[in-house]
Amino acid sequence: MSKLARSIAFAGVLALAAGPVFAGTYSLGREAAPVEVSAWDIDVRPDGQGLPEGGGTVADGEILFQERCAACHGDFGEGLDRWPVLAGGQGTLAGENPVKTIGSYWPHLSTVFDYVRRAMPFGDAQSLVPNEVYAITAYLLYLNDVVEDEDFELNKANFTSIKLENEGGFMADDRPDTPNLAKSAPCMTDCKPEVVITKRARVLDVTPDGGDEGGPAID
């Protein structure tokens, strides 16, 4: 056996020996190291799974919020231009113009932590360390009157004890919720006595190139 062939054979043995025992059918992919998983696994659930060690106070959060968040969300989370409103709106959900904020609408505090940690500040995602995310989350609780003490510290230990007002405001999908006409065959002729136009797009005139700007934001 030539030297080259011997080294190829040796490499083959090495590869076999080093190859992990796969659960899968195709032996594709490689095992993720714990350090790789922990670096990417940044999600947080309502039961606290995924929360990092640490904590931060309302007072610390206020300073961070002014520096990192207020340019879009406003000093008090009121939302500038069309950027999201983060505070207020309690009691508006059943009204004509609901204001959906962390305080009025969001069911779980973990969602705030998870989202800020992964996606905020807008354009500089994942730049906040865990203590900063705790502090900003604490300040958002303060802006929404969920906590009232500026010295309050939100941390891994007390996190799941904080409940938001609208946690019980959600229900399962119960569609279809409109008349299922197919079972009795939908009407084909003389289905209504007369037809009149009740609403027109031209009254609003908010189509691009149509002139005015307006209408409610969808995001």
Place this chain on the structure above:
Amino acid sequence: MSATKKNPVRTTRRQFLSAAAGGGAAVTAQSILPVSAAEIEGLPPEVADWSRYLGEGVDAYPYGQPSKFESHVVRRNVPWLTASVESSINFTPLHELDGIITPNGLCFERHHAGVAEVDPAEHRLMINGLVEKPLIFTMADILRFPRTNKVFFLECAANSGMEWRGAQLNGCQFTHGMVHCVMYTGVPLKLVLQEAGLKTNAKWIMPEGADAAGMNRSVPLDKALDDCLLAFKMNGEALRPEQGYPLRLVVPGWEGNMWVKWLRRIEVGDQPWHTREETSKYTDLLEDGRSRRFTWAMDCKSVITNPSPQAPLLHKGHNVLSGMAWSGRGTVERVDVSLDGGRNWRHARIDGPSFDKAVHRFYFEFDWQGEPLLLQSRAIDSTGYVQPTKDELRAVRGTNSIYHNNGVQTWHVRAGGEVENVEVS
């Protein structure tokens, strides 16, 4: 050498034809639009430039583009809808398209932190959580799994969301353009999850994007194992960057937000995560202040794309009405069309392939003599569900739901052929 030189006789001949047009000779009897001199160029008895001179050779455009005469066929934004273009939406020009497949460059865009520019050589997909062995895949690994090809529509849950309180935007591009339908090539998600080995308490997965929004949603494991795909091609070519290149999740029939783009990680868990996009967004506020959550399936829906506000009727006489229908719960079995605002209905003709959870194309040929029309379409899917009217939806949901507005659309065609978005009694 001078292949594009103008025919010196042309001016004279065009002038002659223009004069003739003035006398009515070149105006077709039923047209309601005047024919301009420019439209006569190249028409018989003229011989067009493109019939005389050489065109561009091969490789003039190594990646082909549509004709310059189609340059108006583009996605459009509605600037007042969102705060920034990086977290925004644009709309597919449905009124310019036909068949069931959307061209890749016209598929609407929805981003939460702009288009991530991902180098496929450096892209990794991690599977972790309740698995026997957390795994990391390269794109080359993904391409070594068995593949499948499927046509699916993708609709944003907020499609038609601006119309809950009444007719607002003039054009099906804006009222219905957050939908597209392409053929995906990808790997069944089931195969990739099984490669990592699911633990017995696994019930949910959380796909996560590699963009700066880190988009994450909770998907029940049953759906993941049923028909979800990890797609890397659309309509035969690599995913476009704005559609998640190099890898996106395909969640057939379910709201587009769940089809996570630039897919970097899937965590397996025993309960949902309640992420921002499934709590503060993509939940459906009802009139009593409560909200539906996890409203994943896109209900049966249809819209007439021609005529429509951006595509008025131009000719009296025989006309073709065209539209599209889809259902997140199966195939579309039937589409009915009304010309009188829902008083009387007739069956439209579905033409082309009928795939599960894909767009269906329908046609209705009709004669028009300039009378006002109130056009509607209503689709019925393979579950027997009938597309409801907007008022039927409002009766059960109010007007603050934002999402899942699949109500019947009405277009008002006026005597001159112009079309307006309206609602009727």
